[in-house]
Amino acid sequence: xxxxxxxxxxxxxxxxVYAALTTAERxxxxxxxxxxxxxxxxxxxxxxxxxxxGFDMKVLELDPGTRVLWExxxxxxxxxxxxxxxxxxxxxxxxIVLFGHQGWKEPVEFMHHCSTKWALFLMSLKSLxxxxxxxxxxxxxxxxxxx
Amino acid sequence: xxxxxxxxxxxxxxxxVYAALTTAERxxxxxxxxxxxxxxxxxxxxxxxxxxxGFDMKVLELDPGTRVLWExxxxxxxxxxxxxxxxxxxxxxxxIVLFGHQGWKEPVEFMHHCSTKWALFLMSLKSLxxxxxxxxxxxxxxxxxxx
Numbered sequence: 001x002x003x004x005x006x007x008x009x010x011x012x013x014x015x016x017v018y019a020a021l022t023t024a025e026r027x028x029x030x031x032x033x034x035x036x037x038x039x040x041x042x043x044x045x046x047x048x049x050x051x052x053x054g055f056d057m058k059v060l061e062l063d064p065g066t067r068v069l070w071e072x073x074x075x076x077x078x079x080x081x082x083x084x085x086x087x088x089x090x091x092x093x094x095x096i097v098l099f100g101h102q103g104w105k106e107p108v109e110f111m112h113h114c115s116t117k118w119a120l121f122l123m124s125l126k127s128l129x130x131x132x133x134x135x136x137x138x139x140x141x142x143x144x145x146x147x
Numbered sequence: 148x149x150x151x152x153x154x155x156x157x158x159x160x161x162x163x164v165y166a167a168l169t170t171a172e173r174x175x176x177x178x179x180x181x182x183x184x185x186x187x188x189x190x191x192x193x194x195x196x197x198x199x200x201g202f203d204m205k206v207l208e209l210d211p212g213t214r215v216l217w218e219x220x221x222x223x224x225x226x227x228x229x230x231x232x233x234x235x236x237x238x239x240x241x242x243i244v245l246f247g248h249q250g251w252k253e254p255v256e257f258m259h260h261c262s263t264k265w266a267l268f269l270m271s272l273k274s275l276x277x278x279x280x281x282x283x284x285x286x287x288x289x290x291x292x293x294x
Contacts, residue, residue, distance in 0.1 A: 002150070006266075007259035009292040094292040098259055112154035112245055119153075119266030126290070143273070145156040145241040 004101040004115040008122045009094040012129045014065045017095045020125060021068045021086050030125040030134035046070065050137045055079055065090075078110055097122065113144055151248040151262040155269045156241040159276045161212045164242045167272060168215045168233050177272040177281035186215075193217065197284050202226055212237075225257055244269065260291055 010017055020026045021039070024046060028035040031048065038044030044059045055075035060083070061067055068086040072079045087098040101118060104111045120140060128134030135141075157164055167173045168186070171193060175182040178195065184203075185191030191206045202222035207230070208214055215233040219226045234245040248265060251258045267287060275281030282288075 002152075003254070004152075004262075005149075005254055005259045006263040007256055008263055008290045091292055096292060098256065107150070107152055109154055109245065112152045115151075115262070116153040116155055116266045116269060119263045120270070122263060123267070123288070123290070141270070143155045143270070145238055145243060 001102070002104040002107045002111060004099075004104070004111070004118055006097075006099040006119055006122055008097050008099070008126055009091075010097060010126045010129050011093050012095055014088050014090040014095040016129055017088055017097060017125075018065050018068070020129060022062065028136060030128045030136050031121050032137040033139075034137075045073070057084065076110070078104065078106075078108060097125075116143060148249070149251040149254045149258060151246075151251070151258070151265055153244075153246040153266055153269055155244050155246070155273055156238075157244060157273045157276050158240050159242055161235050161237040161242040163276055164235055164244060164272075165212050165215070167276060169209065175283060177275045177283050178268050179284040180286075181284075192220070204231065223257070225251065225253075225255060244272075263290060 020030060023039055024035045024037050027039065032050050034049035035046065037046040039046045039059055042059055042062055046057045046059065048055045053076065056073050057070035058073050060071050061069035066088055070084040072082050074080065082101060082103040085100040085102065089096045099118065099122060101114065124134040124136060167177060170186055171182045171184050174186065179197050181196035182193065184193040186193045186206055189206055189209055193204045193206065195202045203220050204217035205220050207218050208216035213235055217231040219229050221227065229248060229250040232247040232249065236243045246265065246269060248261065271281040271283060271287065
């Protein structure tokens, strides 16, 4: 198994970060503008679309202000069955986000790519909360050579 | 063992990317402005400084236009003995960079942080080569809550 791991400090109360991870409308402001579904109930499904493709995720855990866990239930084969985890902690003026996208079977090139893209979307989340403006898809930077 | 993996496409000939990884002057334009040493000889040492701290790396492999491998020989304990690898491939107009920082003993918070920072420095490398301007330390974005 291979894991993507990231850490970012966001200068804001943890409740603001938690809200940005648990409502489709708010996720749409930092990850992909085409986000629908229910992120605020365990068992709910979130649907993320990027152009033609995308991912569906089931909400497995919600611990307000502390942790969010999603499982990928539809999308590219490499993603299905992987888990996306968000562990949050307030440290002084910062909310520390420990992010994981865990359970990749192999370190394929697409996994390398997603690792870099997650970092950029975490910066989009940080920017959204600290400045009011994120860079969700399709306004994000293209870093691949794929169509 | 835990690995940091990233992928980025840079719209430029591979020779330009290889040059940006093998001379201290050029690395200083995208990673940290305080970079010294010899990156163009196997066995050479590169010294990277960020404020008070930093890393020393030994050049283990150089395969022009294809691969660069460094070993961390001094710096924070978690980094010592880890390897930083750069695999390059020209695909059409792009140089594809597969980056690895491999051999971390544990997925500590500092490793999560470095994963995110490497993505941002790869974007600095991409920007340097595509636009002429990178964002090396200390001009990079602070993403942590550490002094």
